[in-house]
Amino acid sequence: xxxxxxxxxxxxxxxxxxxxxxxxxxxxxxxxxxxxxxxxxxxxxxxxxxxxxxxxxxxxxxxxxxxxxxxxxxxxxxxxxxxxxxxxxxxxxxxxxxxxxxxxxxxxxxxxxxxxxxxxxxxxxxxxxxxxxxxxxxxxxxxxxxxxxxxxxxxxxxxxxxxxxxxxxxxxxxxxxxxxxxxxxxxxxxxxxxxxxxxxxxxxxxxxxxxxxxxxxxxxxxxxxxxxxxxxxxxxxxxxxxxxxxx
Amino acid sequence: xxxxxxxxxxxxxxxxxxxxxxxxxxxxxxxxxxxxxxxxxxxxxxxxxxxxxxxxxxxxxxxxxxxxxxxxxxxxxxxxxxxxxxxxxxxxxxxxxxxxxxxxxxxxxxxxxxxxxxxxxxxxxxxxxxxxxxxxxxxxxxxxxxxxxxxxxxxxxxxxxxxxxxxxxxxxxxxxxxxxxxxxxxxxxxxxxxxxxxxxxxxxxxxxxxxxxxxxxxxxxxxxxxxxxxxxxxxxxxxxxxxxxxxxxxxxxxxxxxxxxxxxxxxxxxxxxxxxxxxxxxxxxxxxxxxxxxxxxxxxxxxxxxxxxxxxxxxxxxxxxxxxxxxxxxxxxxxxxxxxxxxxxxxxxxxxxxxxxxxxxxxxxxxxxxxxxxxxxxxxxxxxxxxxxxxxxxxxxxxxxxxxxxxxxxxxxxxxxxxxxxxxxxxxxxxxxxxxxxxxxxxxxxxxxxxxxxxxxxxxxx
Ligand code: SF4
Numbered sequence: 001x002x003x004x005x006x007x008x009x010x011x012x013x014x015x016x017x018x019x020x021x022x023x024x025x026x027x028x029x030x031x032x033x034x035x036x037x038x039x040x041x042x043x044x045x046x047x048x049x050x051x052x053x054x055x056x057x058x059x060x061x062x063x064x065x066x067x068x069x070x071x072x073x074x075x076x077x078x079x080x081x082x083x084x085x086x087x088x089x090x091x092x093x094x095x096x097x098x099x100x101x102x103x104x105x106x107x108x109x110x111x112x113x114x115x116x117x118x119x120x121x122x123x124x125x126x127x128x129x130x131x132x133x134x135x136x137x138x139x140x141x142x143x144x145x146x147x148x149x150x151x152x153x154x155x156x157x158x159x160x161x162x163x164x165x166x167x168x169x170x171x172x173x174x175x176x177x178x179x180x181x182x183x184x185x186x187x188x189x190x191x192x193x194x195x196x197x198x199x200x201x202x203x204x205x206x207x208x209x210x211x212x213x214x215x216x217x218x219x220x221x222x223x224x225x226x227x228x229x230x231x232x233x234x235x236x237x238x239x240x241x242x243x244x245x246x247x
Numbered sequence: 248x249x250x251x252x253x254x255x256x257x258x259x260x261x262x263x264x265x266x267x268x269x270x271x272x273x274x275x276x277x278x279x280x281x282x283x284x285x286x287x288x289x290x291x292x293x294x295x296x297x298x299x300x301x302x303x304x305x306x307x308x309x310x311x312x313x314x315x316x317x318x319x320x321x322x323x324x325x326x327x328x329x330x331x332x333x334x335x336x337x338x339x340x341x342x343x344x345x346x347x348x349x350x351x352x353x354x355x356x357x358x359x360x361x362x363x364x365x366x367x368x369x370x371x372x373x374x375x376x377x378x379x380x381x382x383x384x385x386x387x388x389x390x391x392x393x394x395x396x397x398x399x400x401x402x403x404x405x406x407x408x409x410x411x412x413x414x415x416x417x418x419x420x421x422x423x424x425x426x427x428x429x430x431x432x433x434x435x436x437x438x439x440x441x442x443x444x445x446x447x448x449x450x451x452x453x454x455x456x457x458x459x460x461x462x463x464x465x466x467x468x469x470x471x472x473x474x475x476x477x478x479x480x481x482x483x484x485x486x487x488x489x490x491x492x493x494x495x496x497x498x499x500x501x502x503x504x505x506x507x508x509x510x511x512x513x514x515x516x517x518x519x520x521x522x523x524x525x526x527x528x529x530x531x532x533x534x535x536x537x538x539x540x541x542x543x544x545x546x547x548x549x550x551x552x553x554x555x556x557x558x559x560x561x562x563x564x565x566x567x568x569x570x571x572x573x574x575x576x577x578x579x580x581x582x583x584x585x586x587x588x589x590x591x592x593x594x595x596x597x598x599x600x601x602x603x604x605x606x607x608x609x610x611x612x613x614x615x616x617x618x619x620x621x622x623x624x625x626x627x628x629x630x631x632x633x634x635x636x637x638x639x640x641x642x643x644x645x646x647x648x649x650x651x652x653x654x655x656x657x658x659x660x661x662x663x664x665x666x667x668x669x670x671x672x673x674x675x676x677x678x679x680x681x682x683x684x685x686x687x688x689x690x691x692x693x694x695x696x697x698x699x700x701x702x703x704x705x706x707x708x709x
Contacts, residue, residue, distance in 0.1 A: 007695050009650070013660055014688040016695035023699075035699050041650040048604065050626030050635060051643040057651025139606035147284065148562065148610035150293040174277070178564045182603030188639075189601060190680035191260040195269060195568050196603075197685070225685030 003033045004069030006105070008079045009041040011217050018217050018238035022075040022108055025244045029116055036065035044082035048183045052086065059087050059098070067097045071115065072105040075240050077137025077216045078183075080107045084141070108240055109215050110143050113156040119163075125242045126166035130209035131158060132200065132223065133176045134216035143215065147176050157215050157239055164242060170207040177203070181222040197226045205234065212236045255601040259569035272404060273567040279400075280561040282510025283611065289512075290502070300499050301615035304552035307490050308542060314457040314490045315533065321460025322531060325522040332534045335365035338484065341532050342367060342449070343374055345482060351446050354478075355438075357464070357471035358382040359451030360398050360555055361484050361534055363577040367449075378449075379441045381470040383434055390417045396571025398578055399508045399557035404570050438470070448474030452485035452531070453517075453554070454500060458493045461521035462531065465504060465514040472518050480528045483520065487533050488551040500554060503613035507556035541589045546624045550585045552614040559608035559618055565601055574598060581608035581618045588625055596634035599625035660694060 003026055007019040026033045043058030062083065066072050074080050083105050089098040112118050133155075137143045144155035161169055180186070180196025187193075201223055204212050212227075212234060214220050220236040227234050263269055287293045307314055319329045332338035338361075346354065354371075356362065356378050368378050368389070380389045384401035388394065390413050395401030402410070411425035420433045450471045455462040462483055464471045475481045491500065505511040523529035541547055560566045560580030571579035576587040576595060581602065587595035599622045608618040629635070635643075649656050681687065693701075 009656070009660075012695045014690060016691050016693065016698050019695035020698060023703075035703070037696070038653040040653055040656045041646075043650065046643050046647055048623065048626070049639065049643060050600075050630035051640075051647070052627050053631070054643055054647035057647055061651060061653065135603065135605035135607070139610065146607075146610050148607060150287050150291070176607075178603050178605035178607070180564065180603060182605075184639075185600070185603050187680040189256050189259060189565070190683055191256065191263040192565050192568050192601075193603075194684035195263055195266075196564055199273070199568075221688055222685065224688065225681070228686035229684060 001031060001071070002069045003031050004066045004072045005033050005035045006039060006042075006066065006072050006074035006079070006083075007035070008074065008076045008217075010221070011076060014221065015217050015238065018075050018240055021238065021240035021244040022073070025108070025112075025240055026073060028244075029112075029118070034069065039065050042079040042082045043086070044079055045183050047082060047086055055086070056090055060090060062087060063089065063094065063097050063101060066101055066105075070104065071111065072101060073108055073111045074105070075108045075215070075217060075238055077107045077134050077141055077143065078218060080105050081136045081140040107137055107141055107143060107215060109137075109157045109160055110141060112243075113159055118160075121160065121163040121243055122246065123163065123243050124165035124167075124246045125211075126247060127210040128168045128170055128208050129161065129211045129213055129242065130170050130172060130204035130207065131155075131161065131239075132179060132204070132212055132214040132219055133157075134214055134219045135176075135178050137215050138176055144176075160243055161213070161239070167242070170204070170209050172203050172207060174203055179219045179222055181219045183218075186222060193222075194226070197222050201226050201230070201232075201234075205232070209234055211242075213239045213242055215239050254597040255569070255573050255575075256597070258573035258575065259565075259601070262570040262573055263568070268406075269568050271406070272570060275403060276561045276567045279509060280558075280611075283507055283558055283561065284510075286506040286510040286512065290506075296499060296503055297613055297615050300503055300554075300613055301552060303491060303496050303499065304614050307492060308488070308548060308551055311487065311490070311542065314492060315487060317457040318455055318460055318490060319533075321458070323460070325460045326529070327460065327522065328528070328530045330530060330532045332532055332536070334536045335534075338365045338532055338534045338536065339367055339370040342482060342484070343371065343376070345480065345530055346371075346376060346447060349446060349480060351480075353377045353379075353445055354447040354449060355379050355381050355441050355445045355474045356449040357451065357466060357474055358385055358401075359449065359484055360578060361451060361486050362449065363395060364486075364536065365484075365534070366577075367484075379438070379445070381438050381441070381468075381474055382466070383431065383468060383470075386434060386438070387413060390414075394572070394577065396579060397557060397560055398555050398580075404572070442473050442477050445474075446478055447480045447482065448478035449482045449484060450475055452483050452489050453504070454497060455485055455490050455531075456492075456494050456497065457490055459521065461494075461519055462489075463497065463501075463517055463519050465501075465517045467509075467511075467515040469516045472516055475518075475520065479526070480530070481520070481523070482530045482532065484532045484534065487535055487538050488553075504554055504556050507558040507611065507613040537590050541586070544589070546628075547585060547589065547621055549616050550582065550589075550618075550621060552616050553582050553586075554614055556613055558611040558613065562607045562611045563602075564605065564607070565603065569601070574601070581622065582616070585618065585621045585625060588629065592629060592632055592634060596629045599623075599629060657696065 043055035089095045145153045179200040180193040224236040387402040396404040407425045414420040453465045505514045566580040584598035606619045
């Protein structure tokens with residue numbers, strides 16, 4: 001089984017540690033992981049801004065890079081959702097490749113719980129941690145239950161975090177409120193985006209978080225920007241870094 | 248009230264200048280959302296009910312013309328006069344002609360988002376006709392000369408002190424009294440006089456039943472009933488999508504409506520109107536105003552299932568922090584952002600972008616409208632139709648090029664430099680709006696790509 005590692009553009013540029021942790025976590029499971037060098041971006045920023053018609057170049061590149069692997073795994077729920085919902089081939093002959101990729105792409109935590117079905121981890125992280133459920137992973141990929149629905153609760157990332165020694169997961173007042181990042185929304189609707197982020201951070205701080213984690217680095221980057229501006233000591237860490245650490 | 252042609256971000260920015268007010272607005276609506284959750288969780292069959300409601304509405308939309316004809320036939324048999332209006336102008340003209348026939352220049356009106364959509368109040372005012380809104384919230388915004396900011400809670404943006412002040416000015420209550428019970432009693436007294444002296448009452452319609460030719464109006468204050476029962480002429484105005492096929496379908500919708508709207512198990516008054524009482528005239532105006540066009544837009548057809556519960560607004564994290572007026576449309580929030588561009592793409596091109604696409608709206612919607620997916624689709628349509636700002640378009644084209652050319656991307660990227668300039672995310676702008684309230688991430692020494700090259704090259708995969 002070969003795993004193709006998809007590291008989204010902004011993680012590559014700004015958060016290599018999250019990417020390294022993802023790679024190491026997968027390797028620890030004894031998997032063969034490849035990282036296709038020509039990858040760039042999934043195309044979501046364009047598509048969500050209404051420019052889906054400009055994403056064919058990204059789609060083509062993505063298919064070239066990942067056509068030969070069994071699974072594609074990425075530490076970013078929203079990029080995975082974009083590929084799952086919107087990747088398509090330019091011509092019908094290549095559609096089977098696109099189909100294969102759409103079906104075989106996984107966000108890291110769902111891959112660990114659903115495909116590898118891991119039941120324990122050798123990890124320790126002795127801190128109070130708040131988990132930010134990113135909307136695209138949660139409501140799009142359904143990696144955890146949504147508070148609006150009348151249904152049994154579950155959470156794939158939380159299940160993993162509970163395997164980490166000495167980690168204390170804090171409760172939040174608003175379990176799955178959006179942080180307001182929203183891709184280009186964070187600049188086109190600056191006032192609302194920043195306000196949503198501030199409110200999200202506040203919920204974590206009020207419940208004593210020392211770290212904020214999540215399965216989507218983009219939301220965490222937004223929250224980190226706010227924490228830094230407030231000169232807060234609270235840090236963000238991608239869930240892969242926590243699952244991969246032994247502190 | 249003149250419609251403000253302003254963009255959502257600018258209006259939201261204005262609303263956010265008073266952070267305390269934003270917090271209060273957000274918390275009040277979140278409280279309603281939490282009540283909705285509690286009410287929904289009392290029904291184990293909740294998700295099944297949503298499915299059922301969605302399917303009934305699907306049937307209605309697929310056979311709308313037949314159901315409309317059936318409804319008209321039955322309503323006529325019941326002695327209701329039926330009028331058809333292609334658009335807002337025709338709707339307003341029909342209402343005016345009924346008033347003129349009666350020689351009446353004053354009327355009472357209970358809550359109706361359709362008349363808001365058609366700007367009936369302004370129209371009648373210009374014609375010298377006085378309209379008194381009898382829903383308490385509607386009356387308050389009417390006194391303030393503002394449009395409602397929410398379809399169920401029209402004056403949710405106003406604090407009780409502001410309402411006390413308005414009542415002091417217009418109804419003569421003592422200055423400084425903001426006690427809700429006192430103010431409600433004062434409003435009652437004031438409205439009672441209007442109810443008793445007006446010959447004509449307008450109401451909205453929540454559900455119209457094709458099978459029986461009757462319609463149902465839901466209110467918590469009983470003001471629609473009061474108006475309709477005292478008036479000699481009752482005019483009901485409805486969008487053509489308000490139909491349901493059978494009376495027995497009503498139970499599904501009545502169970503969903505108020506639980507979704509306010510968390511109540513049932514609306515206080517759900518009144519059935521089937522035929523005029525002896526001596527009374529009853530009219531119904533069936534209004535299209537763009538609905539047929541939306542029905543023809545495959546991707547957006549489902550938006551016509553909406554039963555106007557407002558749940559999508561209460562849950563929307565953007566609406567809660569930007570206020571209803573920032574949507575500059577009669578119907579605010581997520582569903583309004585889908586309905587508005589159908590009416591006018593140019594004026595409302597900003598609204599489908601006023602969302603993070605978090606999807607909470609889709610999850611609460613009692614008739615399961617795929618709201619956030621439709622917002623995504625509207626963005627594509629609006630860009631294709633040429634409503635994207637030029638700077639955004641240029642930035643997107645630059646991005647599309649960079650991301651399609653890995654070598655160029657690596658070079659441009661060189662640990663974040665290009666990213667710092669063009670993201671977050673995308674809008675080329677010297678006054679990077681990201682930086683106003685957030686710090687930029689610190690670029691690391693090397694990208695993951697470079698780290699991998701150094702540390703895993705032995706795998707030999709390139
Ligand atoms: S779209 Fe759905 S949630 Fe929103 S007002 Fe309409 S019925 Fe209610």
